Amino acid sequence: MCCLNFLVQCLRKVYEFTVLLGEKVLDPIGANKFLNSIEAFELAKKVGPSDITRELSCRESFFSYLYALEVDKCPRDDTRTGACRDPWYALNYALDVDKCARNDTRKAACKKPYTALMYTSSVDKIPCDITRKACCKDPEIAFYYAIHEDKCFTMETYKAISKNPELIARYNEPLIEDPL
Numbered sequence: 001m002c003c004l005n006f007l008v009q010c011l012r013k014v015y016e017f018t019v020l021l022g023e024k025v026l027d028p029i030g031a032n033k034f035l036n037s038i039e040a041f042e043l044a045k046k047v048g049p050s051d052i053t054r055e056l057s058c059r060e061s062f063f064s065y066l067y068a069l070e071v072d073k074c075p076r077d078d079t080r081t082g083a084c085r086d087p088w089y090a091l092n093y094a095l096d097v098d099k100c101a102r103n104d105t106r107k108a109a110c111k112k113p114y115t116a117l118m119y120t121s122s123v124d125k126i127p128c129d130i131t132r133k134a135c136c137k138d139p140e141i142a143f144y145y146a147i148h149e150d151k152c153f154t155m156e157t158y159k160a161i162s163k164n165p166e167l168i169a170r171y172n173e174p175l176i177e178d179p180l
Contacts, residue, residue, distance in 0.1 A: 058082030084108035136160035
């Protein structure tokens with residue numbers, strides 16, 4: 001076991017020096033598999049962006065988002081694709097990195113009703129069919145969407161809200177400033 005740990009440490013050092021020297025790594029011995037997303041991200045913060053550290057960081061949505069935000073400091077398709085594997089990081093990527101709405105981040109955020117609602121209110125800032133449809137998977141979120149985003153009656157939100165008797169009674173009342 002001790003020899004294996006030593007070998008892993010040596011491979012990491014070889015990898016760090018290779019990245020520091022800026023050489024292309026063909027990785028014939030498989031050193032890349034010993035670095036995880038955290039280590040790749042930390043290395044990139046120290047030495048700057050590279051295709052290798054970006055690829056390794058993009059294995060996890062959180063580090064894809066952080067890599068774009070803190071290392072690249074700009075949007076890229078590969079980091080966006082990595083972030084879009086998780087609705088929460090897709091939302092945050094649109095807010096903090098893209099700083100605008102995009103179809104791919106919207107679609108990813110719509111995998112969960114809450115992130116779809118947050119995408120509409122924070123990124124789109126106007127109601128959108130795809131986010132409305134995603135929000136209607138949960139009656140409470142559909143209610144909030146109807147009151148705060150649509151600000152008017154729509155059949156889609158009405159059908160979703162009608163699954164909850166308490167909410168449908170409140171929905172049928174005139175729209176008030178903040179019902180929740």
